[in-house]
Amino acid sequence: MSSTTALPNKAVETCCRQEKCARIAGTAIDPNWTDWADLIAGPAGLIAERVLADDVADYLRFRAVCRTWRRCTASPHAHDSLDRRFHPRRWIMLAQTLGAIRKRRDFLNISTGERIRVNLPELRYQYVFRATSDGGLIVLCDKRTYVVRLLNPLTRQLTTLPAAIRQQYTGSTQRRNGNDKQWTRLHTGHIITTLPFAGCFYCLTETALMGADTTASTNPQLAVASELGDMGSARYDQTVKLVDNDGELVLVCRIMRDNNNTFRKGYEVYRVDLEAGITLPMQQGIGGRALFAIQSCSC
Incomplete structure (x- = not known):
């Protein structure tokens, strides 16, 4: 490191x-x-x-x-790989730059601004997904076997989960059933973005924000958590993100603004009111915080 x-x-x-x-x-x-x-x-x-x-x-x-x-x-390796004491906190993995060595990744500490470069040969032959809900572990899926693993990028410890079923461009979502060591399919339609938040799994579809309680002992079921309201008619591209804004669930949408017949990219932010089941525009943005967003994840 x-x-x-x-x-x-x-x-x-x-x-x-x-x-x-x-x-x-x-x-x-x-x-x-x-x-x-x-x-x-x-x-x-x-x-x-x-x-x-x-x-x-x-x-x-x-x-x-x-x-x-x-x-x-x-030694971290003398303890269980899921021991939260040894999980990275406040570190985010930056997008890979053009021409960079594939197994080397840069991480940024969002509190101190420190930047470190980590050699991670474990990323070879892997699909790299977003970090876990606590932000510490990276979700990997083997391109050859579809085995899912959790990687601690600083201690380089791996946790192996059951193999996932291959999905054909549908955005289908699966959740691991903790008791039966298998995956439960939650949705088979198109999913735009996902986020584990406050013990639940949330995903944005083309019609609504859906949620499922991942702490339930029985198989979780997706249900409508919030209607999209005015946001449903907004013109957006693929950069639509669910974000945990310091304990508040928000949606950030990149849109095209018409400025004197010149289209420019802009952002709209919506707060998700889970109790009322609605989304509300946030005129002040995300409270002075910075959002790092790429096509596959945000943090």
Whole structure:
């Protein structure tokens, strides 16, 4: 994992290396020198816990400083791959640029603006879909076997799910049944965009916003969650996205505006009122936040 910004542990890592070199060479050590590598397990473990509570990326850097710190901290690979403590938070995968190496992907921290580049050979022969509902894991589907996997892009842990049934350009949606280790087909028509939100699965069809409770013990069923209202007549292209706007479900539509016979792309934002079952235009946009959108996903 490489970064385009300075790592917070860089000074400590350099200190540990210089201390080791001084010992090997038998040279005198500065009396003001601090041997961070000899930090005992208790304090090191406490620091690691606090670092992990904030961001797994910094936790991995902390463990990479020296062997001593690795020995007194838990390896993510020693825990279940679905352990949320080791899932990336506030990281989004950026769209691949033209000519970029296919297995390398850039990630952006939406809180700090830090950008890192990760080598992910696991993406080979995979369809890459949107991140999971908590934003941490990437959904992959093998192009050869249609086996679905969840990838942690920072720890590179994989979780294998049952193989999906091949769909023929219909946008059909399937959900894994947690009890029977199989997929339940929710919809066979055309789906424009989808989003897991607040324990439910939502998808936009050509006629309405549909939803299904994914926490139910029985097989979930899609039902109309909201009518489209005025939005139904809006002219939009394929960039229509369901977005979790800080706990609020919104629809963002890219439209073509007629400005003196010159068509220009613009955006309209609608808040989904799930209680009333309607969509309402948001004149102030999404509250000063930024939306990253490509044809396959948004975040």
